[in-house]
Amino acid sequence: MKRLLTRQNMIITAALLVVYIIVQVLLSTGIISAFYETNLILGGIGIIMAVSLNLITGFAGQFTLGHAGFMAIGAYFSAVMTVKWGMPFILSLLGGACLAAVMGFLIGLPTLRLKGDYLAIATLGMGEVIRVVLLNTKYVGGAAGLFGIPRITNWTWIFVCSVVTVLCIRNLLWSSYGRACISVREDEVAAEIMGVDITHYKVLAFVVGAFFAGLGGALYSHYYYFIQPGGFGFMKSIEYLVMVVLGGMGSITGSVMAAIVLTVINVFLQQYSAIRMILYALLLIIIMIFRPEGLMGSKEFSTAMFRRFERRDDRGSAGGQ
Amino acid sequence: MKMRKLLAVTLLLAFVLVMTAGCGGTDANKTETKPAATDAAEVILGANFELSGAVAVYGQTKMNGVEIAIDEINKAGGILGKQVKLIKYDNKGDDAEALSLTTRLMTEDKIVTMLGPVTSGRVMVAVPVSEQFKIPLVTGTGTAAAITVADGKVNQYAFRICYTDxxxxxxxxxxxxxxxxxxxxxxxxxxxxxxxxxxxxxxxxxxxxxxxxxxxxxxxxxxxxxxxxxxxxxxxxxxxxxxxxxxxxxxxxxxxxxxxxxxxxxxxxxxxxxxxxxxxxxxxxxxxxxxxxxxHYFSGDAEPAVKAFVDAYTAKYNETPSSFSALGYDTAMFVKDAIERAGSLDPVAIRDAMAATKEFKGITGNLAMGENHDPIKSAVIISFDADGKPILKEKLQ
CATH class of the missing domain: 3.40.50.2300 (Response regulator)
Structure with a gap:
């Protein structure tokens, strides 16, 4: 208990509360208009997706191209729970996330024995399988999609869920489990010699990542009224992968920043249809030339950056929004 | 590191895919409708189209048709004596963007009616937003049944001018x-x-x-x-x-x-x-x-209205207009017709006028708006002559 109540933790909690309250007030007074609210939600979902993908790709070093598949599972299952079974939203959220985690476990167990290219292809295939299964399932609307989903996701849900995601993944990484995951990334052979069960930790990272991707999907489907299997294809996975690479593989705060930056850039580019994709790609190329390690590299943005004499083991924090 | 190389290849591939998909047509941005003298004296319409991404070809050809119509309307003196300003956004064929752009057009840009989106999935996302802000949307090409009628209830602000699947x-x-x-x-x-x-x-x-x-x-x-x-x-x-x-x-x-x-x-x-x-x-x-x-229509039709449109289109874009272009043109003209009959720029009045459409003469046939906001209109059957040129086989009502 005493360790939880450090000055640093209290500052962060206070800062988060202030951010939450300010945005909530701006929203209810209409200063943040309905349009900017949709982008706020989209950015929040981006944070959840990018941070969870970063755990798999950036920290555990497993290159996956199927993250949108887990998002689809979360989105569809939670929507079915609310629309068809009449469950409360909180249960649907957890249900969607848990089913995605179970799928992550079932798929991760065999595929994570593969490395590099092979794993990338296997996860790519997995994402496609999920999409095609949804496409051919009449119960969830098939190719026509599932509609009539109530809009329940709002700023409060998004804020709480993204803070919980960041906090859980940060705490996992700063535990012995997280260090084991990072050791797998750094050198599998060395880690194995030191007694780390590498498959175990890879699967762990995969399952936790899938869980939060499912959560992101559940939030998504309860904001956009309608979901279609086509919305969760290969390009969606790439979209989140770009966030992770741009933010820095192995930096949670980097992913958070990248999710926000890319959402904002997208809003600016919406009116320039003809040169939109060129500008977007150009921007990424420029950032990658000058910051090949991503915006944050593997560093974290933390309160410790401001207080140099902080003790070393206090380093790192959940970071601001 | 091996992973870095793999990453580079994957990202490169992804961008090539996106770029090639987005390069279908190039003329979408050619014409900006010119703003009128004062803001209050304009009719502001919004377009939320798939101008880049996998279905960009549909979005761009439809947009070409819309722009011909808007040009024509403005040259003839506008709607209710006011010039039309068209605000265009690209939703890349993405559901999330289609929704946020609908919100943007309806709240930030203060449009009176939205044109689009082009494909059914994107329209499905936009419909609840138009119901929320009580501003009508008209799709020229969204054919899924659930756009206008969901769970046995007619969506009050959603209209389509093409026939359903x-x-x-x-x-x-x-x-x-x-x-x-x-x-x-x-x-x-x-x-x-x-x-x-x-x-x-x-x-x-x-x-x-x-x-x-x-x-x-x-x-x-x-x-x-x-x-x-x-x-x-x-x-x-x-x-x-x-x-x-x-x-x-x-x-x-x-x-x-x-x-x-x-x-x-x-x-x-x-x-x-x-x-x-x-x-x-x-x-x-x-x-x-x-x-x-x-x-929806036959581009070689001898009817003067069709011929005028096909000529104008061919002169401007140097290709025969597809059904998408014709439906884009009709979408804009249908909106004009409804606003004129409503006699005001109040979105609710425009909605009522749209629902009450009895006879609208379009390029793609005469249209009456049905109870379900699905049009009752004619269709054509096309076949081919010995040289493979399309000919009109039959007109169906």
Whole structure:
């Protein structure tokens, strides 16, 4: 208990509360208009997706191209729970996330024995399988999609869920489990010699990542009224992968920043249809030339950056929004 | 690190895919409608279209039609004496963006009516937003049934001016059974595509109601290019007609391969076949004999309005307008008609005028708005002459 109540933790909690309250007030007074609210939600979902993908790709070093598949599972299952079974939203959220985690476990167990290219292809295939299964399932609307989903996701849900995601993944990484995951990334052979069960930790990272991707999907489907299997294809996975690479593989705060930056850039580019994709790609190329390690590299943005004499083991924090 | 290389290759591939998909047409941004003297004296319309991404070709050709219409309206003095300002945004064919752009147009830009989106999925996302802000949206090409009627309830602010999948499937079924006198039919259906499934179901029902029988149905998927196995199976049952509700890239291959396998009886399709040039290039004139498809309009129609539009379009974009362009033009004209009848820029009054449309003369036929906000309008059946040029076979009401 005493360790939880450090000055640093209290500052962060206070800062988060202030951010939450300010945005909530701006929203209810209409200063943040309905349009900017949709982008706020989209950015929040981006944070959840990018941070969870970063755990798999950036920290555990497993290159996956199927993250949108887990998002689809979360989105569809939670929507079915609310629309068809009449469950409360909180249960649907957890249900969607848990089913995605179970799928992550079932798929991760065999595929994570593969490395590099092979794993990338296997996860790519997995994402496609999920999409095609949804496409051919009449119960969830098939190719026509599932509609009539109530809009329940709002700023409060998004804020709480993204803070919980960041906090859980940060705490996992700063535990012995997280260090084991990072050791797998750094050198599998060395880690194995030191007694780390590498498959175990890879699967762990995969399952936790899938869980939060499912959560992101559940939030998504309860904001956009309608979901279609086509919305969760290969390009969606790439979209989140770009966030992770741009933010820095192995930096949670980097992913958070990248999710926000890319959402904002997208809003600016919406009116320039003809040169939109060129500008977007150009921007990424420029950032990658000058910051090949991503915006944050593997560093974290933390309160410790401001207080140099902080003790070393206090380093790192959940970071601001 | 090996992973870095892999990452680089994957990202590169992804961008190449996006860029090539987005390069279908280039003229979408050519004309900006000019702003009028003062803000208050304008009619602000919004367009939320798929101008980049996988379905960019549809979005861009439709936008071309919209722009011809807006130019024409402004030259003739605008709507209610006010110039029209069109605010265009690109939703890249993404659901999330279609929703946020609908919100942007309806709250930030203060539009009175939204045109688009182009594809059904994106319209589905936009409809609840238009219901929320009580501003009408008109899609010229969203054909899914649930756009206008969801769970037995009519969406008050959503309209479409094209016929639904069900309607054109029915027309094809009736045409096959009566005009062609077919007794047996086979269907080749894209099982991953909502449009294809919708059309095939409606075709089957109507064809069988009119005394025919569907004796064989074979499925394929989006990426298929070789249909020999499926066609061999179908030809073995010797159907009087073959119904192929799919898009023109695959339609051309199916027509070609079916003829190569010796099938000479009629092949019938839906508006997905609408790319006469592509069909001729890929399948050849011989394969297109006895091919019929249901379409929104015929670009060679002698009617003055159609001719004027086709001429204006060809002069500006140097290509024959597809159904998408014609429907884009009609969408803008339909909105103009409704605003003029409403006599005000109040979105609710415009909505009422749209719902009360009795006779709107469009390029794609005369239209009356039905109770479900689905239009009651005519359709055409296109076939091909000996040189593979499209000709008007029949006009259906």
């Amino acid at each position: 069900e309607y054109q499937g029915k027309l094809a079924g009736k045409f096959a059974a009566t005009s062609l006198g077919g007794k047996t039919a086979a269907m080749l259906v894209n099982q991953n595509d909502d449009y294809s499934i919708g059309l095939s179901e409606a075709f089957k029902t109507t064809f069988e109601e009119n005394g025919g029988k569907v004796i064989e149905q074979v499925s394929f998927t989006n990426d298929d290019v070789n249909f020999n196995t499926a066609l061999t199976k179908i030809i073995a049952t010797n159907p009087d007609v073959l119904y192929v509700p799919a898009y023109y890239e695959q339609d051309a291959l199916i027509a070609k391969q079916a003829r190569e396998l010796g099938y000479t009886k009629p092949i019938i399709g839906g508006d997905g076949w609408d790319s006469a040039d592509y069909l001729l290039q890929t399948a050849g004139a011989a394969a297109l004999q006895e091919v019929y498809f249901v379409n």
